[in-house]
Amino acid sequence: MYGLIMAGGYGARFWPLSREIMPKQMLRIAGKNTMIQNTVQRIMPLIPLNHLYIATNEKHAKIIDTQLKEINCAENNINFIIEPMGKNTTPAIAVAAIYINEIDPESTMVVMPADHIIQKKTKFLKLLKQAEKLANQGYLVTFGIKPSRPETGYGYIKAGKKIYEGFKVDKFTEKPDLKTAQRYLKSSNYFWNGGIFVWQTKAILQEIKKYLPFLYEKLNILKNSPNRLEALKTFYTEVESISIDYGVMERTDRAAVIPADIKWNDVGSWSALDEVIKKDSKGNIITGNVIDINSQNSIIYGGSNLVASIGLKDIVVVSTDDVILICPKNKSQDVKTMVNKLKERKKEEYL
Amino acid sequence: MYGLIMAGGYGARFWPLSREIMPKQMLRIAGKNTMIQNTVQRIMPLIPLNHLYIATNEKHAKIIDTQLKEINCAENNINFIIEPMGKNTTPAIAVAAIYINEIDPESTMVVMPADHIIQKKTKFLKLLKQAEKLANQGYLVTFGIKPSRPETGYGYIKAGKKIYEGFKVDKFTEKPDLKTAQRYLKSSNYFWNGGIFVWQTKAILQEIKKYLPFLYEKLNILKNSPNRLEALKTFYTEVESISIDYGVMERTDRAAVIPADIKWNDVGSWSALDEVIKKDSKGNIITGNVIDINSQNSIIYGGSNLVASIGLKDIVVVSTDDVILICPKNKSQDVKTMVNKLKERKKEEYL
Numbered sequence: 001m002y003g004l005i006m007a008g009g010y011g012a013r014f015w016p017l018s019r020e021i022m023p024k025q026m027l028r029i030a031g032k033n034t035m036i037q038n039t040v041q042r043i044m045p046l047i048p049l050n051h052l053y054i055a056t057n058e059k060h061a062k063i064i065d066t067q068l069k070e071i072n073c074a075e076n077n078i079n080f081i082i083e084p085m086g087k088n089t090t091p092a093i094a095v096a097a098i099y100i101n102e103i104d105p106e107s108t109m110v111v112m113p114a115d116h117i118i119q120k121k122t123k124f125l126k127l128l129k130q131a132e133k134l135a136n137q138g139y140l141v142t143f144g145i146k147p148s149r150p151e152t153g154y155g156y157i158k159a160g161k162k163i164y165e166g167f168k169v170d171k172f173t174e175k176p177d178l179k180t181a182q183r184y185l186k187s188s189n190y191f192w193n194g195g196i197f198v199w200q201t202k203a204i205l206q207e208i209k210k211y212l213p214f215l216y217e218k219l220n221i222l223k224n225s226p227n228r229l230e231a232l233k234t235f236y237t238e239v240e241s242i243s244i245d246y247g248v249m250e251r252t253d254r255a256a257v258i259p260a261d262i263k264w265n266d267v268g269s270w271s272a273l274d275e276v277i278k279k280d281s282k283g284n285i286i287t288g289n290v291i292d293i294n295s296q297n298s299i300i301y302g303g304s305n306l307v308a309s310i311g312l313k314d315i316v317v318v319s320t321d322d323v324i325l326i327c328p329k330n331k332s333q334d335v336k337t338m339v340n341k342l343k344e345r346k347k348e349e350y351l
Numbered sequence: 352m353y354g355l356i357m358a359g360g361y362g363a364r365f366w367p368l369s370r371e372i373m374p375k376q377m378l379r380i381a382g383k384n385t386m387i388q389n390t391v392q393r394i395m396p397l398i399p400l401n402h403l404y405i406a407t408n409e410k411h412a413k414i415i416d417t418q419l420k421e422i423n424c425a426e427n428n429i430n431f432i433i434e435p436m437g438k439n440t441t442p443a444i445a446v447a448a449i450y451i452n453e454i455d456p457e458s459t460m461v462v463m464p465a466d467h468i469i470q471k472k473t474k475f476l477k478l479l480k481q482a483e484k485l486a487n488q489g490y491l492v493t494f495g496i497k498p499s500r501p502e503t504g505y506g507y508i509k510a511g512k513k514i515y516e517g518f519k520v521d522k523f524t525e526k527p528d529l530k531t532a533q534r535y536l537k538s539s540n541y542f543w544n545g546g547i548f549v550w551q552t553k554a555i556l557q558e559i560k561k562y563l564p565f566l567y568e569k570l571n572i573l574k575n576s577p578n579r580l581e582a583l584k585t586f587y588t589e590v591e592s593i594s595i596d597y598g599v600m601e602r603t604d605r606a607a608v609i610p611a612d613i614k615w616n617d618v619g620s621w622s623a624l625d626e627v628i629k630k631d632s633k634g635n636i637i638t639g640n641v642i643d644i645n646s647q648n649s650i651i652y653g654g655s656n657l658v659a660s661i662g663l664k665d666i667v668v669v670s671t672d673d674v675i676l677i678c679p680k681n682k683s684q685d686v687k688t689m690v691n692k693l694k695e696r697k698k699e700e701y702l
Contacts, residue, residue: 016659291689291692291693293689293692294685305656305671305672306673306675306698307675308674308676308677308689308693308701309676309677310677310678310679310685310686310688311679312677312678312679313679317677319675324656324658324670325661326658326659326660326661326663326668326677327662328661328662328664334661338644338659338661342659345642347657350659
């Protein structure tokens with residue numbers, strides 16, 4: 001079994017802790033290790049390090065490399081796929097699939113994001129083995145996370161008829177409105193799309209060929225080039241930017257889902273910390289240089305400057321060395337809007 | 352006519368802009384000048400600079416001196432009463448009264464805080480002249496500010512029978528609860544005690560002698576000493592710390608009040624800025640290094656670090672070089688509690 005860790009993201013909703021130079025997957029958000037360290041350690045029992053690929057850009061590869069050395073996963077064991085630019089998930093998956101398939105045409109690969117929390121680690125590994133069986137039947141398997149709240153920020157998967165260890169996917173759905181999300185929550189057929197996939201490399205390559213023939217064609221650049229980095233650069237420049245969900249999963253009839261009760265959390269915004277970090281008796285998560293009086297249900301991260309907070313309710317405060325974010329928890333999705341605004345205003349120093 | 356400007360305060364509720372080294376009266380809170388500069392310029396048409404006394408401590412006297420030079424009020428014209436320690440208002444008033452009375456036994460003096468805003472300046476001067484007439488009848492005259500809201504943070508004055516240009520004071524009242532404050536607001540007999548007084552020096556000295564004989568006795572130290580600074584030090588060390596309201600005004604039967612509609616504001620807390628600074632179309636006061644998305648009715652002061660605020664409602668954010676305060680507007684009185692907490696925790700660097 002092979003693995004691909006998607007570590008190309010920025011984690012804009014985790015700004016200002018998450019920065020271009022140090023995105024979310026490299027932060028110690030919950031606990032002493034970084035998220036990518038946790039992701040590698042989690043999968044290690046199942047996938048040997050030399051079977052593991054990490055897709056990221058050049059700068060981040062160096063930092064990730066350092067972080068993996070910290071946990072004794074040496075550089076020469078893990079393969080980096082250096083992305084010359086961000087082009088969503090499909091190009092990285094296609095590249096990894098080609099590389100792995102060249103080594104072993106009958107190989108199965110797991111695709112997983114670098115910046116998610118999975119608390120039930122043993123269960124996760126067990127489900128991966130289960131997914132492998134399904135993948136060996138030719139299915140493109142996705143993990144379906146059981147919804148715990150009417151989340152409107154995720155896509156959902158509707159499970160169809162039972163097959164072997166899981167279900168056929170009936171359909172993928174767009175991010176729902178609140179009412180629809182509440183209906184999904186009550187139903188037992190709907191799952192969150194956690195971005196974790198298991199498939200045979202030959203199967204995903206077949207489907208990419210079928211639904212994204214242009215991109216598939218361009219994979220030849222990689223096959224025939226003596227210089228991997230150069231070839232990747234040409235490939236990435238030429239292909240379209242498209243997610244594997246939109247490019248393949250929503251179109252294929254080979255999609256399957258395995259319900260996964262693994263205490264998964266994508267820590268997709270500041271308010272998500274409520275589910276992964278222990279709160280104090282007033283419901284607060286307070287850490288760093290903070291003096292607080294009577295705040296409730298708030299998340300307060302102090303930085304180099306003292307944060308003096310009084311009577312806050314459901315507010316997120318994150319102070320770093322150069323910036324401070326303040327927003328109500330229920331607006332924490334809008335942190336991405338703030339990041340975009342900073343880009344618009346050419347405030348690169350804060351990105 | 353002589354004047355005493357009380358500039359000994361800290362302005363704890365205006366922390367963290369107001370600091371021990373640079374308290375509220377020395378800040379440019381509303382407009383281009385500092386509050387003490389405004390206070391001096393406001394009174395200048397009525398009181399010549401060499402008739403003006405400023406009570407403050409040694410460190411602050413130097414800063415005030417610099418600020419007054421900025422507005423061309425040179426050092427040798429204004430008299431500083433250097434307080435070796437804070438002992439509330441009565442000692443400073445008694446000292447100024449003695450000094451002025453020695454120069455002119457028939458003199459009248461105005462006492463005013465250094466850190467209040469008065470927008471109707473001409474009206475203020477007119478009322479001072481009116482108060483002078485009343486003072487010349489032997490009354491201790493206080494300015495009664497017409498309440499504009501059911502404020503529970505101030506003492507109130509109840510006006511009694513009409514006399515000449517004003518009213519006898521029926522009584523001074525403690526800070527009321529909200530219900531009482533609402534009743535006062537509806538009545539036309541209740542006024543805020545704005546801390547502005549006019550009296551003959553001989554009259555206030557007579558009343559200090561009557562109600563605070565110990566303190567009065569100690570004034571002899573000042574009369575018989577060749578070294579003013581040394582004498583002040585001894586005097587301040589020995590006398591009690593007591594406000595003129597509690598020490599004299601609430602006990603004397605010579606108290607009078609002049610209703611003063613002068614657009615007065617003591618800028619006693621961050622939320623008070625709403626009344627003195629023009630708000631934007633969303634009701635915000637935003638200044639400095641701030642990028643805001645959709646906040647309402649909030650006060651946001653950016654400092655060296657960028658403040659990125661999203662969707663705040665009725666929140667005060669004040670960022671300085673080393674600290675950031677965040678609190679709901681209706682909790683802005685509690686900033687003083689925060690300052691006390693910092694003292695308790697020996698965080699002097701933030702005071």
